[in-house]
Amino acid sequence: MAEPKEDDFLDDVSEAEAEAMADDMAEISDEAAELDALRAERDDYKDKFMRALAETENARKRSEKARREAEQYGGSKLARDMLPVYDNMKRALDAAGEEQRAAASALIEGIELTMRELTNVFKKHGIEVIAPQVGDKFDPQLHEAMFEAPLPGTKAGEIIQVSAEGFMLHDRLLRPAQVGVSSNPG
Structure with a gap:
C-alpha cells in the first residue's frame, strides 16, 4: 500500500475544518500570549516584593545602628561639658600642698x-581618661601638641609636659590630651 502524502491529507480536510483548526490555533496562541503576560506580571511583582523586603531589612539595620550609636554616644555633649569640672577638681587637688591638706583635711x-x-x-558611661606620661611618644591620634621646645636629654617627638589629660568615649576621642613635645633633632 502506498503511503499517504501531505497533499492527500489536505484534500481530506474541508474548508470549514481548516478554519476551525486555524481558530483553535489562534485561540491557543492568544492563551499562550496571555499566559506569558501573566508570568511577566508575576515576575515583576516578585521583583518589587523582594526589593521592598530588602529595603525593609536595610532600614531595620540602619535604625538599629542609629539606636546603638545614640545609646553609646548620645551623652557626648554632656560628657564634653563635664571635662572642665574634672580638670578644675584635679588642679585643686594638685595645688593643695601639705600645709593646706593639714589645715583643711575634711575639704x-x-x-x-x-x-x-x-x-x-565616667567609667560607667564608657569615658576613659587618656593620661600620657612625660617621656611617652607623641601620638597625634590621642594628643594635641600645645608647644614644641628643645629639651636636653630628650628625643624629638617625646612628651615633655602634660597640660591636660584627654578623654575617650568608647572608641571616639572626646578631647585629646594637651601636651608639650620635644623638638630636639634626632
Whole structure:
C-alpha cells in the first residue's frame, strides 16, 4: 500500500475544518500570549516584593545602628561639658600642698571623694581618661601638641609636659590630651 502524502491529507480536510483548526490555533496562541503576560506580571511583582523586603531589612539595620550609636554616644555633649569640672577638681587637688591638706583635711577629702565619684560615673558611661606620661611618644591620634621646645636629654617627638589629660568615649576621642613635645633633632 502506498503511503499517504501531505497533499492527500489536505484534500481530506474541508474548508470549514481548516478554519476551525486555524481558530483553535489562534485561540491557543492568544492563551499562550496571555499566559506569558501573566508570568511577566508575576515576575515583576516578585521583583518589587523582594526589593521592598530588602529595603525593609536595610532600614531595620540602619535604625538599629542609629539606636546603638545614640545609646553609646548620645551623652557626648554632656560628657564634653563635664571635662572642665574634672580638670578644675584635679588642679585643686594638685595645688593643695601639705600645709593646706593639714589645715583643711575634711575639704580636701571631700574633693577627693567627689573626684573619685566623677571618675566612676565616667567609667560607667564608657569615658576613659587618656593620661600620657612625660617621656611617652607623641601620638597625634590621642594628643594635641600645645608647644614644641628643645629639651636636653630628650628625643624629638617625646612628651615633655602634660597640660591636660584627654578623654575617650568608647572608641571616639572626646578631647585629646594637651601636651608639650620635644623638638630636639634626632
